[in-house]
Amino acid sequence: MPLPRRPQPALVRLSKGVGLPGAIPDVLGLALRTEVRGAPWDVLLSSHAPGSLVWLPFPAARWCGARLSTLGGLEGVGGSGVLTATGAALPHSTRLDALCTASPMTFTLSLHDFGPVGEVSLTAIAKSPAPDFDPVVNAAGLELKPTWLGAIRARAYAGSRSGRGAPRSTG
Numbered sequence: 761m762p763l764p765r766r767p768q769p770a771l772v773r774l775s776k777g778v779g780l781p782g783a784i785p786d787v788l789g790l791a792l793r794t795e796v797r798g799a800p801w802d803v804l805l806s807s808h809a810p811g812s813l814v815w816l817p818f819p820a821a822r823w824c825g826a827r828l829s830t831l832g833g834l835e836g837v838g839g840s841g842v843l844t845a846t847g848a849a850l851p852h853s854t855r856l857d858a859l860c861t862a863s864p865m866t867f868t869l870s871l872h873d874f875g876p877v878g879e880v881s882l883t884a885i886a887k888s889p890a891p892d893f894d895p896v897v898n899a900a901g902l903e904l905k906p907t908w909l910g911a912i913r914a915r916a917y918a919g920s921r922s923g924r925g926a927p928r929s930t931g
Contacts, residue, residue, distance in 0.1 A: 770794040771891060772882055774859055777806060777817065783853040785819040788826050790845055790867060791893040792880060801900035802893040805830055805845050814842050814872050823850035823859065829872065830895075832913075833905035840905060842872040845880070892921065 770792050777787030788807040793800055805828035807820035814829040829844045845867040851858035859865070865882040896904065896914040904910030 783855050785821045786854055787817045788820045790828050796900040799900055800898040802895045802898040804895050822852045823847050824852050832909045834902045835905050836902045844870045844872050
């Protein structure tokens with residue numbers, strides 16, 4: 761997996777998957793874009809079911825302690841695995857407006873069944889719109905596994921861009 765070897769900037773978007781209002785439990789999302797070997801790398805993680813069911817999206821009741829995963833495997837030259845993230849120093853609710861007052865926010869990144877591999881620290885919140893994240897186009901040489909899931913996601917992201925009149929995402 762092409763994880764950066766030293767700290768570097770990243771764009772991050774935190775979201776609620778269904779968009780339920782207020783503090784209602786929802787599938788929480790963490791999207792991040794960084795660079796690997798000069799190319800954009802988009803990683804999308806969603807809150808998952810309890811235990812080791814990292815493939816199943818599941819609502820979370822709060823940001824702090826929420827467990828998120830790529831919901832599928834990432835495979836590359838250096839190996840494969842499901843990337844997970846656990847939040848700390850985050851609000852004890854799912855309210856998006858509560859995120860604006862929490863700083864810095866931290867997510868520990870791990871490879872499922874392996875252990876911690878990095879950390880994402882959010883130190884500033886920008887008001888500008890986040891870019892279109894696309895882990896299929898901006899995959900940094902990784903392939904989404906299983907293959908059928910990658911194919912579904914590729915069609916979904918392409919359809920979303922087409923429906924919004926947005927160009928193909930390239931960073």
